[in-house]
Amino acid sequence: xxxxxxxxxxxxxxxxxxxxxxxxxxxxxxxxxxxxxxxxxxxxxxxxxxxxxxxxxxxxxxxxxxxxxxxxxxxxxxxxxxxxxxxxxxxxxxxxxxxxxxxxxxxxxxxxxxxxxxxxxxxxxxxxxxxxxxxxxxxxxxxxxxxxxxxxxxxxxxxxxxxxxxxxxxxxxxxxxxxxxxxxxxxxxxxxxxxxxxxxxxxxxxxxxxxxxxxxxxxxxxxxxxxxxxxxxxxxxxxxxxxxxxxxxxxxxxxxxxxxxxxxxxxxxxxxxxxxxxxxxxxxxxxxxxxxxxxxxxxxxxxxxxxxxxxxxxxxxxxxxxxxxxxxxxxxxxxxx
Numbered sequence: 001x002x003x004x005x006x007x008x009x010x011x012x013x014x015x016x017x018x019x020x021x022x023x024x025x026x027x028x029x030x031x032x033x034x035x036x037x038x039x040x041x042x043x044x045x046x047x048x049x050x051x052x053x054x055x056x057x058x059x060x061x062x063x064x065x066x067x068x069x070x071x072x073x074x075x076x077x078x079x080x081x082x083x084x085x086x087x088x089x090x091x092x093x094x095x096x097x098x099x100x101x102x103x104x105x106x107x108x109x110x111x112x113x114x115x116x117x118x119x120x121x122x123x124x125x126x127x128x129x130x131x132x133x134x135x136x137x138x139x140x141x142x143x144x145x146x147x148x149x150x151x152x153x154x155x156x157x158x159x160x161x162x163x164x165x166x167x168x169x170x171x172x173x174x175x176x177x178x179x180x181x182x183x184x185x186x187x188x189x190x191x192x193x194x195x196x197x198x199x200x201x202x203x204x205x206x207x208x209x210x211x212x213x214x215x216x217x218x219x220x221x222x223x224x225x226x227x228x229x230x231x232x233x234x235x236x237x238x239x240x241x242x243x244x245x246x247x248x249x250x251x252x253x254x255x256x257x258x259x260x261x262x263x264x265x266x267x268x269x270x271x272x273x274x275x276x277x278x279x280x281x282x283x284x285x286x287x288x289x290x291x292x293x294x295x296x297x298x299x300x301x302x303x304x305x306x307x308x309x310x311x312x313x314x315x316x317x318x319x320x321x322x323x324x325x326x327x328x329x330x331x332x333x334x335x336x337x
Contacts, residue, residue, distance in 0.1 A: 090114055170241065
């Protein structure tokens with residue numbers, strides 16, 4: 001199992017690790033934001049300057065040995081950067097790659113931990129990191145950095161946090177494009193242009209499929225043995241993109257689990273009316289026959305009409321990965337209309 005907590009089961013929740021105190025920053029090569037002259041690019045082996053989402057300014061020799069949370073690693077990988085280490089969910093229980101790693105070649109990187117709360121600090125030091133990169137869903141909290149190790153990790157090498165909470169998928173990709181450029185990547189290289197062009201073609205087809213849905217209402221769902229969760233579209237980069245393309249997503253009245261989900265008992269699974277259900281397809285959530293074992297699931301109109309589609313809320317910020325998801329959802333939507 002990837003996770004033992006509600007936090008990592010659904011991925012976008014509160015309680016993530018806090019970073020070290022400001023007093024630590026001077027020893028890690030940071031400068032105060034007021035000293036910043038902006039971000040910059042350059043060639044590999046040169047210098048860099050970058051201001052992360054926390055307002056921390058990093059400059060000096062450009063980092064070469066990067067360790068990244070898997071979602072960040074996947075995003076940077078598409079722009080040609082190759083982290084030496086990763087942490088966070090990278091392999092499924094059967095050993096196959098987790099969708100969250102995108103195109104990262106798992107045979108060429110060192111995994112420091114595959115589940116929530118797992119970070120091999122000794123292995124991290126052994127990688128001689130110049131920089132750690134992670135996404136953030138809450139202010140000043142690096143995703144999958146264990147709270148009890150945060151100070152240690154912060155002192156070992158500078159860290160960059162990229163805030164992706166409540167941003168659309170394309171805005172998230174743009175943030176990683178900026179970081180990759182600062183790290184010396186050629187963000188307009190032919191493979192990047194090809195990935196973007198392919199995504200744009202898929203996105204256009206997706207928008208057409210959404211248009212054909214008309215006024216049909218879509219519900220975002222994540223299911224466990226204990227609860228039936230209804231998602232808030234704005235909290236998920238992919239779902240926010242869906243709404244930007246015209247999809248009507250039912251909004252929960254309140255979010256009881258962080259700012260992302262309303263937790264309902266299975267008895268109340270029918271609280272919201274919907275014509276289509278996008279259900280959380282990550283391995284730790286209920287799927288297929290498991291869902292069919294709940295009578296209230298079978299009673300939902302969308303389920304009875306066969307209008308359920310798998311959706312991974314944690315798809316990485318990558319044209320290729322998100323395009324693949326959009327292509328799958330587009331095919332399913334087309335079959336519904």
